[in-house]
Amino acid sequence: MDDGGGWPKGLRVGVGLAAGAFLLAVGFGAFAVTHGWPAWLTITTSAVVFSGSAQFALVTALAGGGGLGPALTSAALMNLRFVPMAAATARFLPGGPLQRAAQGQAVVDGSWVAAQRPGGGLDRQLMFGATLVQWPAWILGTALGALVVPGGAALEATGLDVIFPGFFGLLLFDSLRASPRLAPAGLLAAAIAATCRFLPSGIALTLAAAAATFALRQPARIKEPQP
């Protein structure tokens, strides 16, 4: 199933992905610390969660009030996509259930997309290599952002506060380009999330997730996101 060249290619692909992840991680580190997270916990979060969008959702929701439940719900929903993504890799992973579960931990967005073979199937070694490079970059970037980058006004003066909305905007753009039929659901979610004017951010985000049921109105045509 593997062509024997997966690891080298995965490491090469991973370097490119890691450069972007590093920059985003700097933004996350600075963002979390300016929202009251201690640097050590911010770095630990990146090490054990390793998911920018969920980590950002968690910090945003906790900072906006509403408590642990809504914050964890919005972050957990953000990562729910990993369930079908990891499940789709199952038949390409060797070993028993525990071994396959361990290998499934390598599923992250960029690596998973890069590992898809044009004719179908998945290059698991490529996925492992690409993820192996991105993980330390994500942790180091977070450490730099949490320990070195100044917060508050300096963050705004340097434009670094644009990193995360920019990141979300790009991912959203890519997703909508791959699945334009989801645009109404996205607009509905944005409108619901705007209730953060009156509601705690975590609750507004959780309510926005309900817009996903809009997808049930149309036949599912699952497409892979563009790299």
Added chain:
Amino acid sequence: MTTMIVATVALAVLNALYKAVGPALLGGREFPPRLRAVADALPVVLLAGLLTVDVLGPGWRDFDWTVLPGLGVAIALRAVGRSHLTCIVAAVAGTAGLRLLLDALG
């Protein structure tokens, strides 16, 4: 602090379970189409929600219009095929430059 630690540990465990359950239990089987449709839509709606909440902030108190041109630059560059890294660097530079210009103009 305790809330943050609990949230981090819980999210880490959930994340690991998400990635483990399919490979360990489902094998090559696929999810029902309707469930896949909702799971497929979740990233889009949550990204749209996060973008909105991040730009507006709690009570809409964080809204800063100078972020919008930076976002526009990033999306425009992505539309012509630039990498995420290039788009983000351009967005940061665009917004920082605009703020510098506005400061200079008083």
